[in-house]
Amino acid sequence: MIKSSCPIQQKIDKLIQKSKGIKVELDNTPYEDDKKFKYLLKTLLEVHREMDQTRKDVTN
Numbered sequence: 001m002i003k004s005s006c007p008i009q010q011k012i013d014k015l016i017q018k019s020k021g022i023k024v025e026l027d028n029t030p031y032e033d034d035k036k037f038k039y040l041l042k043t044l045l046e047v048h049r050e051m052d053q054t055r056k057d058v059t060n
Contacts, residue, residue, distance in 0.1 A: 008054065012055070015054070018047050019044060022040055022043055022047065026040045
């Protein structure tokens, strides 16, 4: 990946990396661990909402 000096792109790249990390942890978390599984899902949704908002801010 090419490093960008644009702050918006850096923020999106950081959020993508965070999302990937959460997905890996989510994949390794058993469904039986209900509390942790729901926490990770909630966190992943928040990261994606923040990504969506960042992209909307750029296009507006």
